[in-house]
Structure formats: C-alpha cells, structure tokens
Amino acid sequence: MSSRWRAAIPAIALWFVAAPALAQSIPFADTEDATLSEVDIGKRGGDWHPVVSFDLRNGDYARGAFDDDAAALGRLPVHVSFGGAVVVHRQADGVGTLFVIGQSSNGFHAPRREERTRPRAWYESNNLLGVAWRPVEGLTAAATYTIKASPNGVASTTHEASLTMLYTADEGLGRLKPRAAVTRRTQGDGGVYTIAGIAPSFDLSNREDGPTLSLPVTVGVGWHGFYAADSGDRVYGNGGIALAQPVRIAGAAATLQAEILALVRDDRLRRLDAPGGTTATLVPYATVSLALAW
Numbered sequence: 340m341s342s343r344w345r346a347a348i349p350a351i352a353l354w355f356v357a358a359p360a361l362a363q364s365i366p367f368a369d370t371e372d373a374t375l376s377e378v379d380i381g382k383r384g385g386d387w388h389p390v391v392s393f394d395l396r397n398g399d400y401a402r403g404a405f406d407d408d409a410a411a412l413g414r415l416p417v418h419v420s421f422g423g424a425v426v427v428h429r430q431a432d433g434v435g436t437l438f439v440i441g442q443s444s445n446g447f448h449a450p451r452r453e454e455r456t457r458p459r460a461w462y463e464s465n466n467l468l469g470v471a472w473r474p475v476e477g478l479t480a481a482a483t484y485t486i487k488a489s490p491n492g493v494a495s496t497t498h499e500a501s502l503t504m505l506y507t508a509d510e511g512l513g514r515l516k517p518r519a520a521v522t523r524r525t526q527g528d529g530g531v532y533t534i535a536g537i538a539p540s541f542d543l544s545n546r547e548d549g550p551t552l553s554l555p556v557t558v559g560v561g562w563h564g565f566y567a568a569d570s571g572d573r574v575y576g577n578g579g580i581a582l583a584q585p586v587r588i589a590g591a592a593a594t595l596q597a598e599i600l601a602l603v604r605d606d607r608l609r610r611l612d613a614p615g616g617t618t619a620t621l622v623p624y625a626t627v628s629l630a631l632a633w
Contacts, residue, residue: 365390365424365435365632366479366505370444370465371401372534372559373483373501373520379585380632381592389423390442394628398616399446399463402532402559403575403604404566405616407462407493408448410624416448418463423632424471438471440481456492464488469501477508497527515539530565534558538581548585555581555600566611573608577601577624591631600624 365388367378380388395417398410408416422442426435446463454462469483485499503520506513515537522532536557543550556578564570579600586593602622609618 365426366438366440366471366473366481367422367424368440368442368467368469368471368481368483368501368503370420370442370467370485370487372532373467373485373499373503373522374518374534374536375471375479375481375503375505375520376518377479377505377507378630378632379592379594386426387423388425388633390421390630390632392418392420392628392630394418394626396624396626398622398624399448400602400622400624402534402561402566403577403602404608405612407446407615409612409616410622414449416446416462418444418446420444422467434473436473438473439469440471440483441468442466450491451493454491454493456490459491461490462493464490477513478504478506480504495527498525499523499527500525524565528564528566528568530561530563532559532561532565534560550582550584553581553583555579555598561608566608570607570611573605573611575602575604575608577603579624588631591633593629593631596626596628596630598626598628 364377364379367376367390378390395415397415399406399408399416408414420442424438424440426438428437429435444465445461447460448462450459465485465487467483467485469481471479471481473479481503483501483503488496499522501520501522505518507516516539517537519535524530534557536555538553538555540551540553543552558576560572560574562572566573577600579598581596581598583594583596586595602624604620609620612618
C-alpha cells in the first residue's frame with residue numbers, strides 16, 4: 340500500500356466517526372457475491388449510518404475460485420471497506436423500512452512481477468450501490484449494482500446486477516438466517532450466478548455483548564460461462580465456523596470476527612485456478628476482520 344493511501348485511511352475513518360447513526364441495525368450487501376447481512380449500529384439516532392471494516396485473509400477467492408491470491412501464508416491480502424446506509428423511509432414507530440446502501444471494498448497485497456501498473460499493490464476495488472427494503476420484520480430484499488475494477492490493471496473491469504434477500508426472524512426458519520442472491524453480469528464474460536446459504540448463530544454467554552458462534556454454509560453455481568468464457572456451469576460449496584465478539588471502539592458498534600471455511604469445488608472449477616492458484620478440490624480459507632458501525 341502506498342504512503343498516500345496509508346495517510347488517507349485514518350482521515351476517512353475520522354470522517355465516519357463524526358457522522359450520526361440511525362437505528363439498531365441496517366442491511367448491508369457484500370460487494371463480492373451480493374449476499375445481505377445485518378449490521379448492528381447501536382441505539383443512536385440519525386438517517387445516515389457509516390460502516391468501516393478491515394480484514395486479513397490467507398488468500399483471495401471469489402465465489403470459490405482463485406482471485407489473484409492463492410490460499411497460502413506467503414502473501415496475506417488486506418481489504419479495507421467503507422460505506423453505509425441511508426434510511427429514506429420509516430414506519431410509524433420509527434423503524435427503517437427503505438434504505439439506500441453502498442460500499443467500496445478495496446484489496447491490497449504484495450504485487451507480483453507482472454503487476455507493473457501503479458499503484459501496484461492496489462489490485463481490487465469493488466463498488467456497490469443499491470436499494471434495500473424491509474417489508475416485514477426479519478425479511479430484507481435488495482437490488483444492487485456492482486462495478487468491479489482493478490486499479491493496477493491485473494484484471495478487467497466487470498459490472499454485475501443482483502437481486503438478493505435475507506431472512507432473520509427470531510423463530511422458525513429465521514433462526515437459520517437463510518440468504519440467497521441471483522446475479523447477472525452486464526459487462527464481462529456474462530452468465531448468471533446463484534448463491535444460497537444459511538448461517539445459524541448461537542450466543543456463548545448471557546451477556547448482551549458476549550461472543551457469538553455461527554456455522555455458515557453456502558452453495559454457489561455459475562451458469563452459462565459465468566466464471567470464464569465457454570466454462571459452462573460450475574458449482575462450489577463452503578462450510579465452516581465463525582466466532583464474533585462485539586467491542587466498543589470510538590463510539591462505534593464494532594465486531595471482531597475470526598472465520599475458517601473449507602471451500603469445495605467441482606473438477607472444472609478447481610482446474611480454472613491454474614496456473615496461479617491451487618487446483619485442489621478442498622481449500623482452507625481463513626479471515627480475521629474488524630467492522631465498525633455508527
């Protein structure tokens with residue numbers, strides 16, 4: 340990461356700290372696969388809610404496939420994200436029902452020899468904008484548009500349009516936290532991508548700010564050459580464990596999380612990793628992250 344970007348990150352974080360938050364939780368969409376999550380932002384008022392996150396990974400895999408960094412300890416990419424949500428409509432009791440959501444996720448790593456374009460370390464910038472709707476308690480649906488660029492030129496620019504949903508009711512199916520998304524690539528190789536998963540969670544203590552254990556499981560399918568031209572239909576799955584601990588930092592509702600997943604790919608998808616990544620069927624994938632929300 341260049342000295343210019345190292346200097347800019349603290350300034351961005353300080354700007355977010357100064358902004359007001361809006362409610363107890365907001366919907367948030369992942370820039371990689373468009374899946375939705377709920378972000379706890381505490382009990383402060385306001386209509387604009389900023390989110391900043393940092394994560395360290397043992398590699399970079401997008402939808403089960405190699406994405407510029409193989410799963411190894413030799414190179415550990417860092418991702419820095421900033422974004423948030425704006426409440427544009429509330430019901431009578433003040434709970435938000437309609438949101439504009441956005442996020443910019445940026446990846447940095449030790450550049451390879453072929454990464455010659457400056458800034459060499461900045462290899463990924465995924466930028467998402469969307470609208471999220473909560474028609475009933477526990478159910479969130481969203482439409483998002485994501486532009487995925489590579490500032491150092493290691494990959495081509497792609498555009499994706501997605502429809503996505505999340506259900507987190509306190510009883511029945513909601514306890515499994517099912518989520519799903521359908522994505523069409525509007526610029527790039529084309530094709531359609533579908534993903535579905537669950538992430539049941541369990542409190543490990545009786546404290547409101549105690550640790551939480553979750554068991555995420557996901558299945559994704561790339562249809563009609565989504566992963567690469569003439570690649571056909573490809574499928575992967577992952578499952579693992581995540582441990583999250585709420586913390587308070589600079590007035591934010593923050594979460595420190597460690598996650599370990601096992602990626603399982605079909606034969607055609609694993610062979611797509613060559614020559615840069617591993618062609619193993621089973622790939623261990625670990626992430627340590629810190630997310631701050633106001």
